[in-house]
Each structure stands twice: as C-alpha cells, then as structure tokens.
Amino acid sequence: MDIAVSDSASNVRAMQGILSQGAAEDSSRQDVSLAVSEPVEVHPDVALVERAKAGDVAAFEKLVKQYDRQVFRIAQHITQNREDAEDVVQDAFLKAYQKLDQFQGNSKFYTWLVRIAVNESLMRLRKRKTGRMVSIDEDVETDEGSMPRDLADWSPNPEQMYGKSELAEILRKTVQGLPPGFRTVFVLRDVEGLSTEETAESLGLSVPAVKSRLLRARLQLRERLSRYFRKKNGEGVA
C-alpha cells in the first residue's frame, strides 16, 4: 500500500489505499476529484460560497461556524488523536477556502468539505506510522461482524447502565477498534447522517462498497457493545 502524499490527487490515492485495505468489493471505484459533476439541487450554502469567492470573508466564517463541530468529530473519529483533529479542522477549512473556485455547486458544500476533511485526516493517520496501522490491516482481514455470534439481548435502556463519562469511554473504545475504512463510513453515514450516495461521493467509493462496509461496521460495533449492554440475569422479567 503506497500512500505517500504531496498533493490533492495523491491524497485521494492515499485515502483509497487506507479505505481499500482487505476489501475485495471495491474493485470498481468512482473517479474522484474535488470538483464533482453530478447535478443536484442547489443548497443554501452555495450563496455563502459565492459571496466568499467574491471576497466576503465573513460569508466563509459563517460556513466555518456552521460545520466546524462536524469536521472536528469526523477528524477525531478517523485520526483518534486530539491534536491531529485540531490540525485537520484548521487545514481542511483553509484548503476549502483556497480551493473555493473548484467548488462548482453541483453537490452540497458540506459533502465537498467532508471529502477534504477525510483526506486531511487520513494523511495525518498515515504520517503517525504507529503500530495501529499494522493492527488495522489485521483487523480488516477478520470476518468479525459478518456473522453475528452474540445472541444475547440487550437491556431495554442500555445507556442508563452507565454514567455519562463512562458511557462515552465505552463508545470511544468500541469505535476505535474498527479499521479506519469501516469507522469512516460509519461516522459519515450513521453519526453525521450523510446519505449512502453522499458518503460514497465523499470517500471516492462506490455505493456497493459503502453499503458493504457500513453493514460490517454496524455489526462489529453491535457485537462489541454487547459485552457492555447485554441484559443481566432476571432483567426485563415481569
């Protein structure tokens, strides 16, 4: 897997390198460039982008305030590192500002921004070159998640079994265990609420590849959370 990066085109290759680890379903990739060509309905953000292109920095600041929380969350999910996530937020918005002319308004600004943020996040993940990268490759090879094993039902109100901070730690630890290609799809589709098509567009993946990864991500998370949320003996009995 060669994912050395120096420009936006190689960023996309780098992203695909990480996202494609062990996934045979991804043989048919979509063409990916920062400018997209599918015509969709015009989003209100486009007006802000047009003003920003004309030199209105305040218009761009509105876009920053509108989406910085989401970009930070996506970056944290992918990089699993607070400092990297902070850098990604800054670099992604700066890059978006510098490349506004490439935004054609054919897709949502947010989807376009997410693509830049994902690229930046995966670059940082690669640069760290920690042992995590090795285990990520190994994780992708497993069939965990495709065949549900844990048949135990959950407590009717699993979130109430733990305090807020303890629950957050469980959720962080659990999602960290997913390979980056899976957790990236999960965070975009299920946490941020992008459609399958928007997720595919943001990641430069085919729709079937997104669907395949999403199913496995959901099932792996479910399996791992079962350790914490399974129904205790006698619970739920009238």
Added chain:
Amino acid sequence: MTCSEFMAKLDDCLDQKLDAELRAEVDSHLRGCEHCLITMNTTRMTIEIYRRNDIYELPETLRTRLEASIMARCKKC
C-alpha cells in the same frame, strides 16, 4: 426467507428502505427467528446510541480558538 437472506437486507431494513412486499417477508421471518430479531434490534440501538451521544464534542473555548486561527489564515491568503 432464510437468516442469510435477512442479513443481506438488514441495512435496508434499518434504513427503512424495504418495499411493502419485502417488508412483509422480513416481518414474517422475524416472527419466527429470535436471533435475527435480536440482531436487528441491537444493531438499531447501536446506531441510535452513537447518534445520541457526541463522544467527540468540540469544547467552546477550543472552538473559538480554532475559528480565530482559521479566519486569520484565510485573511492572509
């Protein structure tokens, strides 16, 4: 419908993208298969729990600092 066929439709089921005919087949399968019913319900709960709990909240002080830094860099472009 077999368990494998149900699993192939699980995401469409969770995303409520099944047509009426398939929905009826799924419902019929779930009435007789506790394993698949638990799998569907707990997978749905997994998604809902992650949606409800922001595990990577951006603190307001950090947010203010990041926004200021971004805009300062943009103005230099």
